[in-house]
Amino acid sequence: MSEQPLFKVTIDNITIEVPAGTTILNAARKIGGEVAPPAMCYYSKLEGSGGKCRTCLVEVSKGSEKDPRPMPKLVASCRTTVMDGMEVKNITSEKVIDARNGVVEFLLINHPLDCPICDQAGECHLQDLSYNHGKEGTRYEFQRRTFKKHDIGPYIQLHMTRCILCYRCVFTADQLTKKREHGVLDRGDHAEIATFIEKSLDNDFIGNVIDVCPVGALTDKTFRFKNRVWFLKPMDAHRDCPTCSGKVTLWNRGDEVFRVTARKDEWGEVEDWICNTCRFEKKKTSDWIIEGPRMIDRHSVISQGHYAGNIGTHKPTETFEAINDGRQPKLLMDIHNISEVNKPEITLSLLDRPAHSTDFTK
């Protein structure tokens, strides 16, 4: 690797040296922050991903030291490698911002406005992107495309209407599993993610398609409608798993584990793939060794109600009993006697399907 020449590239007036063959997107990610273009389809851990969504478009104002002509069109930074002396404009270019707004409008043409129902809301990349670049209204006057409902097994819920066809899940299913049964059928406007002939996906690592999905097209069926992500507390935890690394993020509410996901880095990419057993079947705190609260970007809605450090992760020690010879405090009102919510005898997190009206009539 050491003999690989280093290329000097300037992105938004910040110069960095990267090895030849690095893409503009990865060079920008090395600088970090706002300079890194958003990416809906590129996933550094998946071979062949990228080049589909066009949100990472950048302007190349100087091709290289040898050929300083600018590139005639905006280029997809996830697929364009850097040249020595290249100058790239991302957020400093009006053309890029304008093009990105247009791309977001295109992505939202067929995307339903069901964020209040969608389980991805709060951690959805398309939601973030639309907040940064989107328009308030839509100019689209036609019916949004709809699909026949497709059941792809007991663990994963597919909402084809929400899909933006980034192909990330297809690459995941292809590269993590040996048998290919998940792919894109049909073309153009009719293209849809599906399994062939209603096959259910049962590979050990197939749950990772939930994590790679930038929108709410693939969601966890065992978590479906259980809670909103911003009411849950993400905690780093691990367990001794024979199939995967066992390093996960638990999404807790109190002591209940509502959801298990892989740990995601600052670009929203999975750090370690986790297996289905860890993801779907270990929904008890006793299954896990908890390391501590996960760092969440303070601009994210998930960080609401969370405090810095370990505050709120441990239950406070009640001193009343100790200093009053073991007497319990006399409560004027126990909320569980009156409240219908969070009943101690109803544990929704342990259901392996969404809650129904029948679950509340115990």
Added chain:
Amino acid sequence: MTNDNIMQALTNRSKAVDRAPMTFMERLYIPSILKGMAITFSHIFKKQPTIQYPEQKREFSPVFRGLHVLNRDEEGRERCTACGLCAVACPAEAITMEAAERLPGEENKYREEKYAAKYEINMLRCIFCGLCEEACPKDAIYLSETFAPANFARKGFIYGKEDLLIPDPVTDAAGFEKAQGGRVRNKN
């Protein structure tokens, strides 16, 4: 320390206390009493600023924020989808909910495939700021023109979904009309 001992007058209307001995007229007292009584009795003929409250009621301001209601659509289906935006907007953390998936056959009860199976507002915590109403993307929660009724017990202030939902237009059309306050919004 910078202040002088002499207090600065706040207004120019201050008057030094008059410690002169009373005159004969003042010592009679009767004229002063009559003067006072004249002022008192003159109020009988003036317009009353108060009203007889429980019998008479004043009109609410159009921006009045009172007790919450959970809205239904014209077919009587609950609008709330338990998206949690009211709860996250609530500065007093008064709102809690539990969501559930609509079963086949419940389409006439709930508008969307997800709904609030349990919805609860703790009126002891609520500060009636109206942020939940503002946050709601589904037109589901409104603050009505009603006061939260007084109660001797705290448990009377925990409002469940049955307490908050407006009457069903299918079974009680007049009640639904009244609950909408004559300001029906035909938004879908």
